[in-house]
Amino acid sequence: MSISWLYLCNALALGAMMVFVPVIGPLIRELGLQEWHSGLVVAISGALWMLSAQRWGKASDNKGRKPVLLLAICGYLASYALLAAFFDMALDASWPVLSVLAILILLRALLGVFYAGIPVTSAALLAENTPPGRRTQAMAGLGAANAMGMVVGPLIGGLLAVWGLTLPLYFAAVMPLLALLIVFKLPDHKPVAQAVQPALKLTDARLRLPVLSALLAMSGVITAQMCVGFFAMDKLRLPADAAAQAAGFAMATVGMVLVLVQAVLVKKLTLSASRLLVLGASVACVGFALMMLVDGLLMLLLSYAVMALGLGMVFPAMQALAADSVESARQGAAAGAVSAAQGLAMVIVPLICTGLYHLAPVLPYLLAAFMLLLLSLAAWRWHISTEVVTGEI
Template sequence: MRGFMPQPAPVPFSLIQFILMACIISIGMGQFIVFAVLAPLIRSVGLQEIHGGLIISFSSIIFALSSGVWGRISSVYGRRKVMQIGLYGYCCGTLLFAAVFYAGLQWWLQGTMLFLALSVARMLQSTLMGATTPAATAYMADITTPEQRVKGMGLLGSAHSLGTILGPALAAPLILLHLLAPLLAASVITLLTALVVWKWLPRHDVQAPHAPIHIGREILRTLHSYFDPRYAGTLLIGVLMFLGYAMCQQTVGYLVQDRLLIGPEQTASIVAHAFICSAIFALTAQLLVVARLKLAPSTLLFLGLPMMLAGYVVLVQLQWERDALIAFSFIGFGFGLALPGFSATASLSVSAEEQGAVAGIIAGAPALGFILGPTLGAILYEMHTMAPYAAAALLNGLLAMAVLRRNRKQKAI
């Protein structure tokens, strides 16, 4: 009699969701660790504010293009495989980024050569790390019904918020050891997450033809997808929301150091704590408002934008450490409402077969905002220290009015 291999027990739905959240948590931790230490690192290696903005802008262009491509690749070759590529890529890319900064701190690389090396390292990292979020988002869309979609996207939003809490919380004590220690920790965390995905996340087959992927063609398709009329308006609102956020996030380290007249380690610590406040309030909004009240996605978007505006106004008159904490608490709460609203609105605008592609577009929205946001914020900051925050407040006010107007039009139809 022929023996048989026992079938593995099915993975519980809650465990699958937890693993998807772990992927987003690890990426969120890594990103906000970088944001917390970037400003003091830039000044410590002798570069200027504009250099930090350009490094993030260049990498954001790559991320915006690669996210859409990776979303489509995940529909052909599988979400799980693409998630692993992104996590392993983030691990190696962060190590490379840290190594270049170490060369700068030792004065082995200086000036233009250092700036170019940092830009290339970050762009290589962005090429691969752009795989994780769209694949995880598409996986969540695949395993949830349209009625569960807002809750599913809210879980991923909560995971991102939790990552942005844990990242700065981990960075704050590690900064005391060395400015690069948080980057090394981020590499280890993403490596461990990749191993969890490999070990426990089940393969998920999607109904898409297994055809070769032509990278150039996929990039063109991604660019074309950003103008899809079904979600182009929502995408524009999301991109501009992230642009305003990027202007403030990437310059707040300089603002804190200049206004409070403190050193790089103290600056990084205060910025890390501000990001922790932001993430705690974002998570609070997602758990208490998004998950429980079951508001429409457009309503969440409308409620979140004015809250972020209030935070930007507080930054305009920052004089004490507590002002940074208060400002980012407002920004975080608003972001916690607006981000799930944006993601769910875009996801619900397309069919099930297109979730991989639209997940890439959703994941690319922050990168699109970060293409111009950091550089524009640095330019405005050099003109006047209040300029980036006043501009972000004005932009969010206009976006809130645009969302309100669109909601009224939809109700009238």
């Protein structure tokens, strides 16, 4: 298996998704929708992500990684092209708000369903081809590739938004096409499961900490993504195009820090996955709390950089814990369970954070800080209870 090609595929896929982040706030406002409408769109998309993630993982165990990955990317490409065309038409016409909202929900849901299959299948493919002792570093490499997408995507969205809010979406629709061409370079993969395997439950004791980590950490990510455009307009008092650029710079900063953390720092650290999780959640908590002090672009970028420093440790630790918890034939199921927890966050968090934002722009960030504090405490308790016998404390 060519790891570099798999990494590049994920960078392009997430990069396309992240192009949407800096323009979503201004687009919602231009269409005459409200903040909670964007929360509803992402929540419904997250529900379908949650329901489909475990199915993608199970399918990759039973049908093979490459064909499932190809199917997911093809659907992702088609969904993104339709979404870009819809926004263009909706901005040029006076459509009823309910019609705009319904179509947006449908297309964004399709985008989420097909994207869910890409990280799930990729993580399973990587895990089964990496020895247990090296999985944290391997997952950090995958995270670094995704972070490259987080750098490129928001920058594209922010810079191209100057020439039109829909132009970044058309560019983004091309990125999954490149990923599709890359996947054809991967070797064929035979199913690892000897018999059809059922999906793992989110409550499976082996996956309890990874699933909790995915839920709480993804809640923070969603909060940071959904609120940054609105925050730039309301708190920093920027116009729509400048707010889109500021949001793009913030998310690009996140991506650059994630690249450095996961490509360099995580690979240098000798911490166990659980201890890395404790450290990462604690640092990310500080980053979200710093949003109370933001009064300009530089402070916004600093806060998002500290968030990324912590989350860059959380995600590879979480994925390594999940991969180490199951045998090779269940890697897809384990990755699917973790991704389903992330999808669950996309169901419950958007409406909560946009509702809190309406009360005060900083409230969603404080809630995210509290959730990451809880994650840090839970990870430390798990570490004490499971690894004290190894003398790693």
